[in-house]
């Protein structure tokens with residue numbers, strides 16, 4: 538469900554025509570629908586109604602300040618993975634007591650900043666990290682609220698680059714060592730053991746893995762209780778997929794499956810959804826520069842590229858591509874949609890059957906809200922593109938297009954002898 542729809546064969550973002558946006562701001566760009574963002578957050582949050590819970594939006598999926606501000610105003614907490622993300626939260630006035638800090642490589646500085654801010658908890662992922670948090674907290678004369686991230690050793694059946702809950706992955710503490718780690722952590726004076734966390738991967742389109750992880754977590758929490766370790770929070774991570782091609786379960790069904798084994802534990806349930814909240818709320822709009830035919834293939838060359846949207850090459854991700862003006866549909870063709878970057882990996886779609894566009898036509902790459910702009914770069918000295926937030930008929934530029942000076946900011950020209 539989203540608010541990108543055709544009206545008279547023209548693609549709209551809410552009440553604003555995409556072609557109009559292209560005229561005003563140039564291409565390429567990202568456009569987000571505020572109505573969709575709000576709806577997705579609300580539907581997800583309501584799926585957990587009746588259970589003591591906190592939704593911590595995994596902001597690495599989309600971290601523009603205006604979007605964070607919107608979610609904060611709706612009561613969202615945040616899952617962060619760096620001090621930079623913490624600073625974004627603080628900048629928009631998010632409540633630190635609703636922030637959880639994930640990630641395998643937190644530095645002393647990041648741990649200190651998180652404790653200074655007074656976040657809800659740090660999700661620790663290793664024995665040395667527990668020791669480090671204990672040291673940093675000791676220096677600051679504080680007790681650090683900590684949860685242990687457990688690696689439940691299961692395979693959610695997604696692309697290997699977005700699967701994190703398998704025993705070979707770098708994430709979390711092995712199941713077999715969980716009790717040992719909690720016992721060790723209990724002996725560290727500056728830690729307060731408040732929770733257990735897990736996150737098994739992303740773009741999961743089946744409820745089974747969530748059921749499995751909830752069952753495993755339930756067993757651990759019960760055993761910990763028997764050993765006198767009482768936790769407050771159970772953080773089940775994110776990972777619910779969106780319909781790129783497959784049909785994932787709706788949040789209500791996901792919540793039902795997830796909560797069933799753990800509801801009666803009486804813990805506060807934390808979730809860290811990213812993609813499911815913002816994925817379908819954004820599109821990437823690009824203009825066709827050339828249609829190039831060789832004797833074996835047809836290429837639709839566009840002005841957007843892998844530096845703007847890297848998911849297709851990084852994860853072999855599928856994004857639906859629509860013509861912004863449906864009236865201009867030519868015959869159906871099979872084509873690669875490629876950008877101008879000098880890499881064979883620079884494609885937005887491959888072997889895609891679609892109506893043939895002509896040079897100058899606009900294409901909308903759908904479901905580009907999550908892990909889109911945030912992964913963009915200046916590769917090939919391309920400026921990063923603007924982000925537009927559409928709210929009914931209002932258009933807000935929430936990030937301006939970069940210019941050449943932005944690209945070279947911080948660079949110095951040193952004069953070296955040529956020989």
Ligand SMILES: *Cc1c(COP(=O)(O)O)cnc(C)c1O
Nearest residue numbers: 595639739775776809810811812
């Ligand atoms: C990336 C990540 C998430 C969000 O994953 P989605 O698939 O976008 O929901 C949640 N928790 C952690 C720890 C993550 O690394």
